[in-house]
Amino acid sequence: MGAVRTEPQLKAATRTDIKKFQKLTEFVLDKIGIEPQWHVTVTLDQEDELPPGAAAKVVWVTNYRDVEIFFEYYNLKDRRGWLRHLLHELVHVQMHAVDAYLQEHSGSLDTYQGIMESTVSEIANTQFSLFNDAYYDEYKKWL
């Protein structure tokens, strides 16, 4: 259900870092319980692919189940921070239906985005805590 790819131009990255990034990503995608109809691709990418100040973003096409999550390459070295970002983006995926509804029915883009971000952040913080409690001993080898 998930795939991991890295942009070939990531010259600053070491092979070990990329391998750890891939293994940890696959582990999270396997454990997190996203519905199997989702096809999630996680891409480690150059900075200019993301909005200013963003560490990650999720992109999907409404009514389709293919999702791509982009990460800035500096996350490669901060895998614990990256884990937090990945879980956050996966909550966005899990809340896709609510997101689509609010986007259509909210009068204000700022209001809709504020509601989504604060809700997703609250859930993702809990996910991060629970994920650490459940799996730290298994995933720490990729930190």
Ligand SMILES: [Zn+2]
């Ligand atoms: Zn978010």
